[in-house]
Amino acid sequence: METIYHLRIDTPVGPLQISGTATCIGEVTFTEDPPVDVAPPPALLLDCAQQLLEYFKGDRKVFDIPIAQPGTAFQQTVWQQLQTIPYGQTISYQQLAHRIHNPRSIRAVGTTNGKNRLAIIIPCHRVIGSDGTLIGYGGGLWRKRWLLAHERTDLFTGLL
Numbered sequence: 001m002e003t004i005y006h007l008r009i010d011t012p013v014g015p016l017q018i019s020g021t022a023t024c025i026g027e028v029t030f031t032e033d034p035p036v037d038v039a040p041p042p043a044l045l046l047d048c049a050q051q052l053l054e055y056f057k058g059d060r061k062v063f064d065i066p067i068a069q070p071g072t073a074f075q076q077t078v079w080q081q082l083q084t085i086p087y088g089q090t091i092s093y094q095q096l097a098h099r100i101h102n103p104r105s106i107r108a109v110g111t112t113n114g115k116n117r118l119a120i121i122i123p124c125h126r127v128i129g130s131d132g133t134l135i136g137y138g139g140g141l142w143r144k145r146w147l148l149a150h151e152r153t154d155l156f157t158g159l160l
Contacts, residue, residue: 003039005020006036018048021042028052067121074102078112079116093106093110093129096109
């Protein structure tokens with residue numbers, strides 16, 4: 001069994017904890033827990049931290065690190081589809097259900113979105129209600145609002 005390492009970074013939306021092995025990132029979660037002394041993280045966790053910090057600076061729109069989280073085939077399909085939502089854009093839960101060719105699975109899609117352990121990297125914050133409202137985000141709606149505004153601001157900045 002591979003050793004699980006943890007690394008905490010400070011971001012504009014609060015501390016994030018990155019967890020994973022030397023070969024794969026398994027979690028990026030918001031935390032309010034105090035940092036704990038842990039073994040020095042492997043290069044992959046440091047790379048993940050760097051990519052996240054680049055995202056927050058507006059210098060990164062796509063992540064390219066190996067990720068894995070446990071889940072059913074349905075959950076894996078939803079999480080894969082989330083990764084196709086372009087930076088700065090949103091879709092509804094209903095649209096997401098249609099994209100996975102299962103239009104009646106709106107609630108299951110929402111539940112799966114909420115079980116995503118890879119915040120920001122798998123951009124579940126880009127999924128909104130059919131009427132355009134911000135609903136459901138494990139990190140809190142204020143973070144979802146901030147992340148979406150950050151992505152849209154960065155898009156407009158690039159046009160100037």
